[in-house]
Amino acid sequence: MEKHNLIVAQGGGPTAVINASLAGVVAEAQKHPEIGRIYAGRGGIEGAMKEKFIDLTDMSARDIERLKFTPSSAVGSCRYKVTEKDHDRIIEVLRKHDIKYFFYNGGNDSMDTCNKVSKIAGDISVIGVPKTIDNDLAVTDHCPGFGSAARYAAITTLEYGLDIRALPIHVGVIEIMGRNAGWLVAATALARTQGFAAPHLIYFPERAFDRQKFVADVKAAQAKYGYGIVVAVSEGICYADGKPVADSGMVDGFGHKIPGGTAQALSNILLQEGIKSRAExxxxxxxxxxxxxxxxxxxxxxxxxxxxxxxxxxGKSGYMVGYKRVSTNPYKIDYELIELAKVANVENVLPDNFINEAGNDVTDAFIEYCKPLIGGELEDYFRFEF
Amino acid sequence: MEKHNLIVAQGGGPTAVINASLAGVVAEAQKHPEIGRIYAGRGGIEGAMKEKFIDLTDMSARDIERLKFTPSSAVGSCRYKVTEKDHDRIIEVLRKHDIKYFFYNGGNDSMDTCNKVSKIAGDISVIGVPKTIDNDLAVTDHCPGFGSAARYAAITTLEYGLDIRALPIHVGVIEIMGRNAGWLVAATALARTQGFAAPHLIYFPERAFDRQKFVADVKAAQAKYGYGIVVAVSEGICYADGKPVADSGMVDGFGHKIPGGTAQALSNILLQEGIKSRAExxxxxxxxxxxxxxxxxxxxxxxxxxxxxxxxxxGKSGYMVGYKRVSTNPYKIDYELIELAKVANVENVLPDNFINEAGNDVTDAFIEYCKPLIGGELEDYFRFEF
Incomplete structure (x- = not known):
C-alpha cells in the first residue's frame, strides 16, 4: 500500500492534556498501513514551517502512555500568529515531505488557519484538533484541556479556602487564567463541596468591574460568613471603560504597559479601604x-x-473534532466533526445564564454543565463545624 | 485511675500536615487511661485563652485518618502574638478545665511561649509540637510541614518549567514562601529531575538582592539554555539596604506599605530591561x-x-519534639526531646554551605540534605530531547 506521512503542529498555550491528543494521534496512526512517518512540528506550527520535525513513528506503547499523562507540550508550541502569507509555505512544506495528513492543534485562531489551509490543500487532508483551557471554542460542548484546568482551579480554590478559613485574617484573592472568557474562574465554584464555602465571590471578564460594588460585595460577604473570605477573579477583568484592572501603570523598556497582576490589584483596592487582604x-x-x-x-x-x-x-478534511454531550447524568459525550468555518475565529464566552444577576457568582445551570467535566469528586477533606 | 484533660493549641500559619500532628495527639491520647477529655483550641492559642475548645475525645479512627490527610488547620489557628501578660491567663484556663497536658503547636516564637509557660506551669506538663513550612526551627534536623511544602515547590517549579520550555517566550519568575529563611526556595532545585533544567536561577532571602547581577544572571542563563528560563525567588528577598524587593511603593488606608509581589517585581525589572517576562x-x-x-x-x-x-x-515537660537524622541513605530519623530554651526564638536560616558562591543556586550538600524529605521521586514526565 502506498504510504503518506502525517504531521501534527501546535499553536498557542499548552494544556495539561495537549500531549494526550498527540499521544492519541500517534497511537491511532501507528495502526494504519496508509500512514508512513508520524511527525510533530518541533516548537509548534512555527517550527513545522521551518521543517523542524520530531519523528514519533516508532514510539513505544509505554512512551505513548507516559506522554499521555505529561502536562504541557512535549514537542513545543509557539505564539506565532499564522497569516495568509504563511498558508502557501505550509502547503509547500507538506508537499515536500509527502505529508498527506495535517493536524493543527490549537484554539479558535488556529482553527481559522486550519480552515484557510484546508481550502488550498488539494489532496492533503486537514483536521483541526482543539485544545484550550479557556473553553472558548464554539459549537463543541467543551474543549480538551478545560476539564483539567477547571479541576486545578476548583481544588486550588478549595485548599486556599482551607488556609484562609484556618487563619481568618485576610480576604484572600486568587487569580485564575482566562483573559476574555470566564469559564475557568467560574469553575472555582466547584470548590464548594463537603460544606466549604469558598469561593465567596467570583468576578468574570464578561462583566465590567466596578470598584465600589466590589468593596460592598466583600463587606457583605464578611458580614455573612464572619471570617476571612476568598475571592476568585479572572486575570482579564476590565473596568467599564475597557481598562484592564491589572494595569500597573508602569511601562517596560519598549513602552509597553506592565501588568501588575489582577488579584494583587483587587487586594490593593481592599487594603486601601482598610480591609486586610492578600493575593495569589x-x-x-x-x-x-x-x-x-x-x-x-x-x-x-x-x-x-x-x-x-x-x-x-x-477521507475527511476541513473539520474540527468536537464533543457533543449526549447526557449529563450519567455523563456521556459523542465525538463529532464540526465544519471549521463554524469555529474559526469565534470566541465562545460564558453565556449570561451561567452568571448570576449580581455578576459575582455562577448559576446552578453552570454547576450542572461543569461538574461532569472535572473528572469526579474532589479530594476528601475533613471538616469540623465552627 | 484519676483522669486529667489535654489540650492542643496552635499559633501561626497552617501547613499541609499540621492536622497530622493533631491526629497523632488524638490517636495516642485515646490509648491512655490517665487522659480524660482531649481538646483543641478553636482558632489557635487565642481561642484556647478564651476557652473556645473543640472536643476531640471521641473521634473515630476513620475521622482521625481523614484529619491526618487534610491540609491546613481544621481547628483553626491565629496570628495572635502571645506576650508575658498572657502566660498567667493560659495557666488559669488550663487549671479551670483540669488540663494537665498542654501542647503548643507552632514555630520558634511559639516555642518561646511554650518555654516560658512551662516554667510557671507547676504540675502541668508542657510540650512544644513543631510545625513550620519555613524549616527554620533550631536543633531539629527539619520541621513537620517542610517536606510537603518542599515537594509542592519542586513539583510546581518542574511543571512551570514544562510550560515555559514548551512556549519559550518569557522568563518565568515563580515566587516561593519563606520570608526570612530560604529552605523552601532552595527546595525548588529538586525539580531538576528526568533531564529538566528548571529552576535555572534561585534567589534567597539570606543574600542581598542586586538588580544588575540579577539581570546579568538571567542573560547568561538565556545564552546557555537557549530558551525561556525559570527563576525561583523567595518572597522575602531584600536589597542590600534592607528594603524589600516586593515593596510596591503604595500604602494602604492605614499608611502601611502594600507589597506588590516579589516575583512580579523581578519580572518588572526584566521587562524594563527589554526581556520578556512573567510572574506566578x-x-x-x-x-x-x-x-x-x-x-x-x-x-x-x-x-x-x-x-x-x-x-x-x-512525666516530661519543657521540651519540643524534634527529629534527629540517623542516616540519609537509607533515610532514617529518630524522635528526640529538645529543651525548649534551645529553640525558643532561634531562627535557623539556610546555612552558607547550602548556597552556591554566586548566591543564585543551591549546593550538592543541600540536595543531599533535602532529597529524602520530600517523600520520594516526583511524578513521571515524558521528555523529548530538543
Whole structure:
C-alpha cells in the first residue's frame, strides 16, 4: 500500500492534556498501513514551517502512555500568529515531505488557519484538533484541556479556602487564567463541596468591574460568613471603560504597559479601604499540573487525537473534532466533526445564564454543565463545624 | 485511675500536615487511661485563652485518618502574638478545665511561649509540637510541614518549567514562601529531575538582592539554555539596604506599605530591561496542597503528635519534639526531646554551605540534605530531547 506521512503542529498555550491528543494521534496512526512517518512540528506550527520535525513513528506503547499523562507540550508550541502569507509555505512544506495528513492543534485562531489551509490543500487532508483551557471554542460542548484546568482551579480554590478559613485574617484573592472568557474562574465554584464555602465571590471578564460594588460585595460577604473570605477573579477583568484592572501603570523598556497582576490589584483596592487582604496567582501552573488532570479530560483528549486520524483515513478534511454531550447524568459525550468555518475565529464566552444577576457568582445551570467535566469528586477533606 | 484533660493549641500559619500532628495527639491520647477529655483550641492559642475548645475525645479512627490527610488547620489557628501578660491567663484556663497536658503547636516564637509557660506551669506538663513550612526551627534536623511544602515547590517549579520550555517566550519568575529563611526556595532545585533544567536561577532571602547581577544572571542563563528560563525567588528577598524587593511603593488606608509581589517585581525589572517576562505566585496554595503531601512528612508529623503524648504521660515537660537524622541513605530519623530554651526564638536560616558562591543556586550538600524529605521521586514526565 502506498504510504503518506502525517504531521501534527501546535499553536498557542499548552494544556495539561495537549500531549494526550498527540499521544492519541500517534497511537491511532501507528495502526494504519496508509500512514508512513508520524511527525510533530518541533516548537509548534512555527517550527513545522521551518521543517523542524520530531519523528514519533516508532514510539513505544509505554512512551505513548507516559506522554499521555505529561502536562504541557512535549514537542513545543509557539505564539506565532499564522497569516495568509504563511498558508502557501505550509502547503509547500507538506508537499515536500509527502505529508498527506495535517493536524493543527490549537484554539479558535488556529482553527481559522486550519480552515484557510484546508481550502488550498488539494489532496492533503486537514483536521483541526482543539485544545484550550479557556473553553472558548464554539459549537463543541467543551474543549480538551478545560476539564483539567477547571479541576486545578476548583481544588486550588478549595485548599486556599482551607488556609484562609484556618487563619481568618485576610480576604484572600486568587487569580485564575482566562483573559476574555470566564469559564475557568467560574469553575472555582466547584470548590464548594463537603460544606466549604469558598469561593465567596467570583468576578468574570464578561462583566465590567466596578470598584465600589466590589468593596460592598466583600463587606457583605464578611458580614455573612464572619471570617476571612476568598475571592476568585479572572486575570482579564476590565473596568467599564475597557481598562484592564491589572494595569500597573508602569511601562517596560519598549513602552509597553506592565501588568501588575489582577488579584494583587483587587487586594490593593481592599487594603486601601482598610480591609486586610492578600493575593495569589498560580498562573501558568494551573494549566501544567499533572496531579489535577481530570480523567475524563485526558481520555477525551486522547480520543480526539484518534478520531482525527480515523477521519483523515476515511477521507475527511476541513473539520474540527468536537464533543457533543449526549447526557449529563450519567455523563456521556459523542465525538463529532464540526465544519471549521463554524469555529474559526469565534470566541465562545460564558453565556449570561451561567452568571448570576449580581455578576459575582455562577448559576446552578453552570454547576450542572461543569461538574461532569472535572473528572469526579474532589479530594476528601475533613471538616469540623465552627 | 484519676483522669486529667489535654489540650492542643496552635499559633501561626497552617501547613499541609499540621492536622497530622493533631491526629497523632488524638490517636495516642485515646490509648491512655490517665487522659480524660482531649481538646483543641478553636482558632489557635487565642481561642484556647478564651476557652473556645473543640472536643476531640471521641473521634473515630476513620475521622482521625481523614484529619491526618487534610491540609491546613481544621481547628483553626491565629496570628495572635502571645506576650508575658498572657502566660498567667493560659495557666488559669488550663487549671479551670483540669488540663494537665498542654501542647503548643507552632514555630520558634511559639516555642518561646511554650518555654516560658512551662516554667510557671507547676504540675502541668508542657510540650512544644513543631510545625513550620519555613524549616527554620533550631536543633531539629527539619520541621513537620517542610517536606510537603518542599515537594509542592519542586513539583510546581518542574511543571512551570514544562510550560515555559514548551512556549519559550518569557522568563518565568515563580515566587516561593519563606520570608526570612530560604529552605523552601532552595527546595525548588529538586525539580531538576528526568533531564529538566528548571529552576535555572534561585534567589534567597539570606543574600542581598542586586538588580544588575540579577539581570546579568538571567542573560547568561538565556545564552546557555537557549530558551525561556525559570527563576525561583523567595518572597522575602531584600536589597542590600534592607528594603524589600516586593515593596510596591503604595500604602494602604492605614499608611502601611502594600507589597506588590516579589516575583512580579523581578519580572518588572526584566521587562524594563527589554526581556520578556512573567510572574506566578502560588503563595498560600503551596502550604495547603493535599496532592503534594510528602509521605514521610505526614507520617513524621503524626508521630510527633504521638511522641508528645507519650512524653507527657512519662512525666516530661519543657521540651519540643524534634527529629534527629540517623542516616540519609537509607533515610532514617529518630524522635528526640529538645529543651525548649534551645529553640525558643532561634531562627535557623539556610546555612552558607547550602548556597552556591554566586548566591543564585543551591549546593550538592543541600540536595543531599533535602532529597529524602520530600517523600520520594516526583511524578513521571515524558521528555523529548530538543
Amino acid at each position: 496567582k498560580p498562573g501558568l501552573v494551573g494549566r501544567a499540573s499533572k496531579l489535577t488532570i481530570a480523567k475524563c479530560d485526558v481520555d477525551e483528549a486522547f480520543e480526539v487525537g484518534r478520531v482525527a486520524v480515523k477521519s483523515v483515513v476515511a | 505566585k502560588p503563595g498560600l496554595v503551596g502550604r495547603a496542597s493535599k496532592l503534594t503531601i510528602a509521605k514521610c512528612d505526614v507520617d513524621e508529623a503524626f508521630e510527633v503528635g504521638r511522641v508528645a503524648v507519650k512524653s507527657v504521660v512519662a
